[in-house]
Amino acid sequence: MASCSLITPASSLASSSLRKLFSSRNSMATVGLLSFAPKTSSFILHSIKQRAYHESSFRVRSVAAPVEDVAGFDDMVAGTQRKYYMLGGKGGVGKTSCAASLAVKFANSGHPTLVVSTDPAHSLSDSFAQDLTGGTLVPVDGPEYPLFALEINPDKSREEFRSATQKSGGTGVKDFMEGMGLGMLVEQLGELKLGELLDTPPPGLDEAIAIAKVMQFLESPEYSMFTRIVFDTAPTGHTLRLLSLPDFLDASIGKILKLRQKITSATSAIKSVFGQEQTSQQDASYKLERLRERMIKVRELFRDTDATEFVIVTIPTVMAISESSRLRASLKKENVPVKRLVVNQILPPSTTDCKFCAVKRKDQLRALDMIQNDPELSSLTLIQGPLVDVEIRGVPALKFLGDIIWK
Numbered sequence: 001m002a003s004c005s006l007i008t009p010a011s012s013l014a015s016s017s018l019r020k021l022f023s024s025r026n027s028m029a030t031v032g033l034l035s036f037a038p039k040t041s042s043f044i045l046h047s048i049k050q051r052a053y054h055e056s057s058f059r060v061r062s063v064a065a066p067v068e069d070v071a072g073f074d075d076m077v078a079g080t081q082r083k084y085y086m087l088g089g090k091g092g093v094g095k096t097s098c099a100a101s102l103a104v105k106f107a108n109s110g111h112p113t114l115v116v117s118t119d120p121a122h123s124l125s126d127s128f129a130q131d132l133t134g135g136t137l138v139p140v141d142g143p144e145y146p147l148f149a150l151e152i153n154p155d156k157s158r159e160e161f162r163s164a165t166q167k168s169g170g171t172g173v174k175d176f177m178e179g180m181g182l183g184m185l186v187e188q189l190g191e192l193k194l195g196e197l198l199d200t201p202p203p204g205l206d207e208a209i210a211i212a213k214v215m216q217f218l219e220s221p222e223y224s225m226f227t228r229i230v231f232d233t234a235p236t237g238h239t240l241r242l243l244s245l246p247d248f249l250d251a252s253i254g255k256i257l258k259l260r261q262k263i264t265s266a267t268s269a270i271k272s273v274f275g276q277e278q279t280s281q282q283d284a285s286y287k288l289e290r291l292r293e294r295m296i297k298v299r300e301l302f303r304d305t306d307a308t309e310f311v312i313v314t315i316p317t318v319m320a321i322s323e324s325s326r327l328r329a330s331l332k333k334e335n336v337p338v339k340r341l342v343v344n345q346i347l348p349p350s351t352t353d354c355k356f357c358a359v360k361r362k363d364q365l366r367a368l369d370m371i372q373n374d375p376e377l378s379s380l381t382l383i384q385g386p387l388v389d390v391e392i393r394g395v396p397a398l399k400f401l402g403d404i405i406w407k
């Protein structure tokens, strides 16, 4: 069988304990570059030649003179003030694997860390091979320091928003107003396009509300211990819309609240009829006001160069790199700080006569070249992540990937 030089915990695959940690997919068809020392639970390099290859291929390096002087992981791990890392990119490129591996690395470096998924299609549980569902803080077993995960349930968040807006000026009030013959205010409601917003929420709304929810959590003492917060965000399209959503929602919620004031005065004559309804509307207004405040915080957080970094994750294909370039352009327009670009799933050079591997690698190198010439991407610090021959699942596998990527 032709063999190719993928990164694999090869010698370890003989050990039954590791078989449990890694699926043994394709292990017979690979030549291991790394071996595993079960006692220390760390992967070590197999030979000097391979070490040289490993270091030259997979360390953090710049493709061009970076605009900003960006250090490696030392820079990410330094300081005890809270920092946020948002990982985003095209679907399936490895965002969750990179986010989870970064979170493990932070936790193993002494930072109490929280990893949050705001992707409506969560895969954190799959990545950690642990059940992290439930929408609350769940401890992750394995790392040396506390690592918690939080998967926000977007349906639940959206439902909360829906009921708050309905009570405070959305379709519920619209029906009520029509019933009361107050048609002129209904027209103003129409202007808000609330029905549309609630019935077919724009992509990104779930995520905006999910992030707002995280901001709400972070205000509570239970969350004050975390010094690193890693977000596994939704695929690019959602993220881009997410960036403009806080402004949109801020404006919409502002309008809803203003409208509510008008409704209150218009209905003051029949106030007694309102009874309980009035109280629940006040509650809803309060909730909306809070949501609006959190949206403003989300917007500020995304643009805070001291506390936040958006890391673009991509793969070496023309399509993915073109999309990353557009993402970077949009992030720049929105003043979201980006310093690093992770190019994941890079095939190592083939040491055999595997034609498929050679052609694929050439293709990838062409795509990597694009980065050097791309006006949006060339100034970023490039982190190359290898394609490994096992599925990245569970803390040991994430540690393995993290130690290669985050240096």
Ligand SMILES: Nc1ncnc2c1ncn2[C@@H]1O[C@H](COP(=O)(O)OP(=O)(O)OP(=O)(O)O)[C@@H](O)[C@H]1O
Residues within 6 Å of the ligand: 090, 091, 092, 093, 094, 095, 096, 097, 098, 119, 121, 123, 235, 344, 345, 346, 385, 386, 387, 388, 389, 390, 391, 392, 393
């Ligand atoms: N460097 C790598 N080598 C081998 N497999 C990888 C690598 N990175 C990620 N994978 C695998 O690719 C698959 C997709 O990875 P992951 O879920 O991290 O991507 P994603 O970008 O978060 O996807 P989605 O957008 O669907 O959430 C997983 O099976 C993961 O194990």
